[in-house]
Amino acid sequence: MSSESVSNAENESARPSHFIRDIVIQDIQNGKNGGRVHTRFPPEPNGYLHIGHAKSICLNFGLAQEFGGKCNLRFDDTNPSKEETEYVDSIIEDVRWLGFDWDDRMFYASDYFDQLYAWAIQLIKAGKAYVCDLNAEQVREYRGTPQEPGKESPYRNRSVEENLDLFERMRAGEFPDGSRTLRTKIDMASPNFNMRDPVMYRILRAEHHRTGNKWCIYPMYDYAHGESDSIEGITHSICTLEFEDHRLLYDWYVENLGIHAPQQIEFDRLNLTNTVLSKRKLLALVREKYVSGWDDPRMPTICGFRRRGYTPEAIRTFCANIGVSKTNGLIEFGLLEHYLREDLNKRALRVMAVLNPLKVVIDNYPDDLVEHMNAVNNPEDESAGSRTVPFSKVLYIEKDDFREDPPKQYFRLSPGREVRLRYGYLVTCTGVVKNDAGEVVEVHCTYDPATRGGNAPDGRKVKSTMHWVSAAHALDCEVRLYDTLFLEGKDTDDLASAFNPNSLQKKAAKIEPSVKDAAPLTKYQFERVGYFCADKEPGVFNRTVALRDTWAKVEKKTTS
RNA sequence: UGGGAGAUCGUUCAACGGUAGGACAGCAGACUCUGACUCUGCUUAUCGGGGUUCGAAUCCCUGUCUCCCAGCCA
Numbered sequence: 001m002s003s004e005s006v007s008n009a010e011n012e013s014a015r016p017s018h019f020i021r022d023i024v025i026q027d028i029q030n031g032k033n034g035g036r037v038h039t040r041f042p043p044e045p046n047g048y049l050h051i052g053h054a055k056s057i058c059l060n061f062g063l064a065q066e067f068g069g070k071c072n073l074r075f076d077d078t079n080p081s082k083e084e085t086e087y088v089d090s091i092i093e094d095v096r097w098l099g100f101d102w103d104d105r106m107f108y109a110s111d112y113f114d115q116l117y118a119w120a121i122q123l124i125k126a127g128k129a130y131v132c133d134l135n136a137e138q139v140r141e142y143r144g145t146p147q148e149p150g151k152e153s154p155y156r157n158r159s160v161e162e163n164l165d166l167f168e169r170m171r172a173g174e175f176p177d178g179s180r181t182l183r184t185k186i187d188m189a190s191p192n193f194n195m196r197d198p199v200m201y202r203i204l205r206a207e208h209h210r211t212g213n214k215w216c217i218y219p220m221y222d223y224a225h226g227e228s229d230s231i232e233g234i235t236h237s238i239c240t241l242e243f244e245d246h247r248l249l250y251d252w253y254v255e256n257l258g259i260h261a262p263q264q265i266e267f268d269r270l271n272l273t274n275t276v277l278s279k280r281k282l283l284a285l286v287r288e289k290y291v292s293g294w295d296d297p298r299m300p301t302i303c304g305f306r307r308r309g310y311t312p313e314a315i316r317t318f319c320a321n322i323g324v325s326k327t328n329g330l331i332e333f334g335l336l337e338h339y340l341r342e343d344l345n346k347r348a349l350r351v352m353a354v355l356n357p358l359k360v361v362i363d364n365y366p367d368d369l370v371e372h373m374n375a376v377n378n379p380e381d382e383s384a385g386s387r388t389v390p391f392s393k394v395l396y397i398e399k400d401d402f403r404e405d406p407p408k409q410y411f412r413l414s415p416g417r418e419v420r421l422r423y424g425y426l427v428t429c430t431g432v433v434k435n436d437a438g439e440v441v442e443v444h445c446t447y448d449p450a451t452r453g454g455n456a457p458d459g460r461k462v463k464s465t466m467h468w469v470s471a472a473h474a475l476d477c478e479v480r481l482y483d484t485l486f487l488e489g490k491d492t493d494d495l496a497s498a499f500n501p502n503s504l505q506k507k508a509a510k511i512e513p514s515v516k517d518a519a520p521l522t523k524y525q526f527e528r529v530g531y532f533c534a535d536k537e538p539g540v541f542n543r544t545v546a547l548r549d550t551w552a553k554v555e556k557k558t559t560s
Numbered sequence: 561u562g563g564g565a566g567a568u569c570g571u572u573c574a575a576c577g578g579u580a581g582g583a584c585a586g587c588a589g590a591c592u593c594u595g596a597c598u599c600u601g602c603u604u605a606u607c608g609g610g611g612u613u614c615g616a617a618u619c620c621c622u623g624u625c626u627c628c629c630a631g632c633c634a
Contacts, residue, residue, distance in 0.1 A: 016573065016582085044634050079633060136632055143630055146562040150630090181632055191563040193630055202632035221634045245564055245629050266565085273571090279634095321583070323573040325566090328627050332571050335584050345597060380597070411595080420593055454593050465593045528594045551595045 018324035020265050024063055024236060027263075033235040037069030040234050041095065042109075042225070044076045045087035045209070047279040048294040048301045049094045051315065051336070052270040058319035059267070060238055061100040072105040072232055078224045080208035088209070090294070094302040099312045109219075109228045110210045116219050116227055117171070119257050120182060120200060124163045128256055129200060130156055131166035132183045139181070142188070143196050149189035150196045156185060170203055173216045177203050184223075186252065194249045198222055226250040226262070234262040240269040241326060270322070271330045274484040275300045276492050285485075290499050297535075297542045298485050298503050308482070309523055309533025309544030314343040333484075337545050344523060344531045344544065349377050349384060352422065352467040353511035353526040353541075355479055357396035359471065362427060364446045365393040370470070373453065375423040387514050390473040391424050396510050398528075401466045402443055404432060409554055411463035413443065419464040422527065426451040426462060467527045474510035478540045479532070481505040511541075 028035050039060040043053065064071035073095060077083050092106075123129040132155045134142060144150030158166075167182055169175065182201040190196055200223045205216045229237045237250075247264045254261040270277060276285075277300060285291050285299070294301050297308035305315065318339040322331055352375075371391045378384035397413070406414040413419045418428040425447040433442035450457050454465070483503045490498035515524065518534040523544070525531050530546040 018573080042634095046634080076634065082633075139632070140630070145630060148562085178632060193563080196630085199632050204632075218632095220632075225634085241565070242628055243634090248564090268566090321573085323583095325573070327566060327572085329572065332584070335572075338584060341596090350594080376593095379594085409595095422593060462593090464595080467594075525594085525596085528596070530596095547594075547596050549595075554595080 016321070016323060019326075020059070020236070020238060020267060020324055021063065021066075023263075023265060024067060027235070028067060036233075036235055037064055037067040038071070038233055038235045039064050039069065039238060040072040040074050040229065040232060042074045042076045042228075042239075043091050044079070044082075045084065045091060046079070046082040047087060047283060048090050048303060050277050050279075050282065050299075050301045051272065051305065052277040052300075053094075054098060054302060054315050055270045055319045055322070056238070056240075057095055057098055057100060058316055059324060062320070063236070063238075069235075070105065071100070071102060072107055072234070073102040074107040074228060074232070075109065076221070076225060076228075077108050077110045077208070077210065078218050078221060079204075080206040080218065081204065083209055085209050090303065094306075097306060097312055098302065099316065105232075107228070107232065108210055109224045110208060112224070112228055112231055113211060113215060113219070115231065116224060119227060119259075120167065120219075120223075121164065123184065123200075123256065124167060124182075125160055126256070127160060127185070129182055129184050130158050130163050131170065132156070132181050132197075133179070134181075136178060139199070143193065144188070146191075152188050153183070153197065156183075156197070167201075170201070170217050171215070173205075175203055177205055177216075179203060182217075184249075184252075186249075192245055192248055194222065194246050195252070198249060222246055222249050223253060226253050226264070227257070227259070229262040230254055230257075230260045233260060237262040237264045239264060239266055241266050241328070242269075266326065267324045268326055268328055271328070272300065272336065273330055273333045274486060274488075275333065276486070281492060281495070284495055288495065290495060291485075297480070298482050300485075306521070307533075307535065308542055309344075309521070309531060310340055311343050311347070311523075314340040317343065340545050341531070341548070344525065346380050347378075348523045348525040348531055350375070350379070350527050351512055351515055351524045352389065352469055353477070353479070353509055353529065353532075354396045354398050354467065354469050354474070355507055355509045355526075355529060356399040357510050358399045358402055358440070359442045360395045360397050360427075360445060360468070361442060362393050362395070362425075362445050362447045363430065367393055369393070370473075371452075373423045389423060389512050389514070390470045391421075392470045392472055394471040395421070395468045396471055396474065397421075397443075397466055397468045401464075402429075402440065404440055407555070407558065409558070410551075412466060413445075413464070418462050419466055420451075420454050420462050421468045422465050423454055424468065425449070425454065426456055467529075469510045469512050471510075473513050475513055475516060476539075477509055477511050477515075479507045479509040479543065480535070480540060481507065481543045509541075 041057050041060045061071045132153045142151045181199045183197045184200050186195045188196045199220050201217045204218050244266045250264050295303040295307045318336050372388040373391050375389045376386050401412045403414050413429050415429050420426050427445040427447045429445050431444045432440045435441045485503050486498045487500050492498045520534050520536040522534040531544040532541040533544050535542050
């Protein structure tokens with residue numbers, strides 16, 4: 001891992017330690033593996049990467065980086081019936097976007113098929129593997145149950161010669177799919193199912209995305225994974241908790257093959273509230289068109305977050321701070337949003353946009369005058385500079401920013417009250433116009449010409465500063481507001497009933513002209529509203545995350 | 561009921577026989593040309609029961625609960 005794109009400062013900033021890091025430190029101190037640290041991120045190319053993978057990516061690449069080691073990107077492509085190059089491409093793009101680099105170390109388990117085959121023959125010759133003629137259903141029956149040991153396959157004690165011959169003919173394509181397997185001869189009575197003569201190779205005629213039709217037999221995960229790790233000289237093979245039971249087999253293979261033995265270490269996979277991180281469910285959301293695609297901004301995929309406006313820095317900081325343990329936990333989505341806002345606050349350009357426009361007429365402002373008010377682009381970053389925003393007699397403000405009958409603690413615009421229009425003027429509400437339904441459709445104000453830019457020369461204070469756009473100059477745009485993918489408390493096994501139909505809300509909004517032709521992925525803070533990001537569709541802005549809204553809380557509390 | 565693993569504030573991570581701490585969330589203030597940001601203060605936890613020890617979240621025993629495993633998926 002030689003990535004310079006992840007700054008050392010970020011790396012060193014009080015990153016908490018965890019048990020895997022402690023193991024690595026101890027191994028280095030003990031001179032294990034010659035003090036080398038070599039990890040790998042091993043995705044199966046059968047889906048898009050999601051935030052759970054990001055945790056693993058940050059862990060593996062991060063550890064390598066911290067201890068001067070290396071981290072490989074390796075595709076675990078041993079099941080051609082599910083894997084596609086589309087997924088390979090997206091995974092490469094997403095890991096890069098997250099800020100990591102693998103130099104020339106991009107591998108595929110399929111790179112090792114020849115070696116794996118040779119080692120399988122070695123195990124057959126050692127009497128530790130045999131060809132089994134049982135079909136899938138029979139294998140299951142013979143496997144036994146948690147309480148009862150399994151039964152040995154009737155083909156278990158074939159001669160080495162017969163096994164060699166049969167295995168060679170399996171590879172040559174003489175037998176139909178599923179008719180035979182190569183099995184490891186271990187222990188049908190083991191309390192650990194993985195040791196009850198696990199299948200090493202199955203016959204499977206499917207075009208492989210890399211090896212094409214060269215093979216009709218494919219190695220199983222347990223056999224291929226550890227051996228791939230070994231070939232690459234991996235020192236710490238980090239995986240998730242569900243593989244704990246597999247460690248025994250992992251160790252069995254490297255030991256019986258007499259090859260370099262990486263250490264498998266398991267950690268807890270990431271779970272986030274209000275979403276799903278299961279490939280199967282994410283695939284279903286895409287296939288059944290609940291979302292527009294893998295990069296739908298509601299998806300917890302890396303590309304979904306990217307399109308939504310998340311930054312790699314925010315995701316990395318999140319991953320560095322959630323910790324690594326063996327507890328099956330559920331992290332609050334709000335924590336991710338916290339690190340997101342923290343990052344966006346530093347980098348997003350401030351801009352004014354009105355999502356629910358209410359017309360405001362400044363009665364004493366000259367009809368044809370247009371003033372270009374100076375506005376700061378980012379108060380958190382002086383180098384972001386400033387821009388100018390057109391001000392005129394007819395404006396739009398947010399409907400929520402006016403109340404004809406203001407509740408207690410409401411200090412935005414209402415009849416008789418003076419507020420500041422940000423970077424504009426202090427204005428006082430003098431009256432309203434209503435429609436037949438009695439709704440306020442227009443607010444009338446007067447302005448104080450002495451307060452140009454928003455400052456009162458007499459030093460008088462107003463309680464509220466509000467955003468606005470000039471009606472004649474504002475651009476029309478579409479704003480997409482996102483809510484959680486799923487309804488609170490629903491079982492996501494039933495997508496149809498759990499899916500939140502209001503997870504996407506489209507709105508026609510008014511926005512200041514400075515954002516014209518914003519490049520996709522440009523990040524903004526719509527002041528007082530939230531962080532938004534220009535979508536790949538022109539004229540569309542995705543709400544990345546709302547700003548914290550204390551008033552909404554107060555109001556909710558007082559009305560309920 | 562077989563095997564593997566795990567239980568600490570609402571959530572999450574730490575404390576590695578010596579004052580249970582941080583982050584997020586929550587609450588109360590301060591500040592503010594964003595009710596944002598920032599700052600200050602506060603509330604809240606060792607799964608139960610026994611033991612060992614001057615001293616236990618930590619060690620021992622015992623119980624309880626949760627997660628994973630019977631794919632020719634990874």
